[in-house]
Amino acid sequence: MKSFSINEIKNLVNGNLIFEINEVITGLETVDNATIGQATFIGHKKFAKNFENSKASVVIVSEGIELKDNPTCAQIKVTNADLAMAKLLEAFSPETPSFISNISPVAVIDKSAIIGKNVKVGAGCYVGKNTVVEDNVTLYPNVTVFDDCKIGQNTIVWSGTVIRERSEIGAHCIFHNNVSIGADGFGYRPSDDGRSLVKIPHIGNVIIGNNVEIGANSCVDRAKFSSTIIGDGCKIDNLVQIAHNCILGRSCIMAGSSGLAGSVTLGDGVIIGGSASIKDHTTIHSGAIVGAGSGVLADVPAGKTVLGYPATDAKEKMKQWVALRKLGRA
Structure with missing residues (x-):
């Protein structure tokens, strides 16, 4: 489980900590459903009233929205709570599915295909002739790429x-x-x-x-x-x-x-x-x-x-x- 201190949260969102408590944050949730150890977000003033009964340990709030002090909840002011939320969701994202080997032995790749560095090709994939798959591409299981295609670097293609x-x-x-x-x-x-x-x-x-x-x-x-x-x-x-x-x-x-x-x-x-x-x-x-x-x-x-x-x-x-x-x- 990923966890961050409130000060680390503040740095991740480039915010201004105006009220601090000593708590480790282990997850994110809506303002109504958040509990101790979770962060929440308020990006519009119409949700400010929901904060009064929130059990969150930290709230990331957009500038211009005033919240009542809550002794059990830290406050971090940011320019845009939605963009801050995007950063924290990325920080708390779980690991993506792993590959036993970069190229599955049950994938079918035509001999004429060009496969770049660190490409991952899952089980059941098919890559056709004269296709170019550039560096760091991920093809999850059961992806089909027919002939004469080109896939650029760092592209991710999910199953089916x-x-x-x-x-x-x-x-x-x-x-x-x-x-x-x-x-x-x-x-x-x-x-x-x-x-x-x-x-x-x-x-x-x-x-x-x-x-x-x-x-x-x-x-x-x-x-x-x-x-x-x-x-x-x-x-x-x-x-x-x-x-x-x-x-x-x-x-x-x-x-x-x-x-x-x-x-x-x-x-x-x-x-x-x-x-x-x-x-x-x-x-x-x-x-x-x-x-x-x-x-x-x-x-x-x-x-x-x-x-x-x-x-x-x-x-x-x-x-x-x-x-x-x-x-x-x-």
């Missing part, structure tokens, strides 16, 4: 993930369980006689930048031509669909169950809320936000927040909802 042929993955990426990279895009056209559907082949690939994280059971389809591109620093939640020929800029966020139809373009820093759907060939410009559950049918200007179905300016949509509610009461 399939990376299809010709995909290019950057450095320091994380793919969680059962991610699909580079499967065929979804494309069909009616046959000449109108009695069946003709599959449109997709012969492009997927290119994923550095520091990209993709959640469990999410899919990034390969392009019809050229590439589907995920920019550096993008964070993709679980159960997300990114269709063929989409292009995401830097540091985009897509929450769970959201989806992009084919050939959607996201600028830098775009945020897509959970369960939102984006129509094909749509551009959402840099800094725009799409609210949860929204349906985007047209381009969204830079910095704009849109809501609803069809998605429109958030302030205008709120006015519409208020008006509809008033009509219902009439």
Whole structure:
């Protein structure tokens, strides 16, 4: 079990200790559930009232939030409690699953594949021909990487993930369980006689930048031509669909169950809320936000927040909802 003194906690979060007690911290918990020996966090003033009955031994609190003194709980002031929490969660993180040997004897690696230094390949993995796996990559058991792929340094790929042929993955990426990279895009056209559907082949690939994280059971389809591109620093939640020929800029966020139809373009820093759907060939410009559950049918200007179905300016949509509610009461 990992443990830290309160002074060590203060140094880890670069905070200001304004009230100290002598206690060893062995874990982290919410303000309502924390007990002796645990640290908790308050990043918004609405949770300050919960602190009065908290049994935590130390609270990390954002500047500007005043708490009543608690003789059994130390206080550490920080600029941002959420960012401090991220540092402490990393410090308290348990060890990841270990490997008996770096390359499992029951992994299958093609002779033409290039495997870098300190690469870990778990049981049941398959690495195809002409694939390059750079230094310090970890492939957990039952990962499949097909032919002519490249995986950058320090990338971690969790069990069940399939990376299809010709995909290019950057450095320091994380793919969680059962991610699909580079499967065929979804494309069909009616046959000449109108009695069946003709599959449109997709012969492009997927290119994923550095520091990209993709959640469990999410899919990034390969392009019809050229590439589907995920920019550096993008964070993709679980159960997300990114269709063929989409292009995401830097540091985009897509929450769970959201989806992009084919050939959607996201600028830098775009945020897509959970369960939102984006129509094909749509551009959402840099800094725009799409609210949860929204349906985007047209381009969204830079910095704009849109809501609803069809998605429109958030302030205008709120006015519409208020008006509809008033009509219902009439």
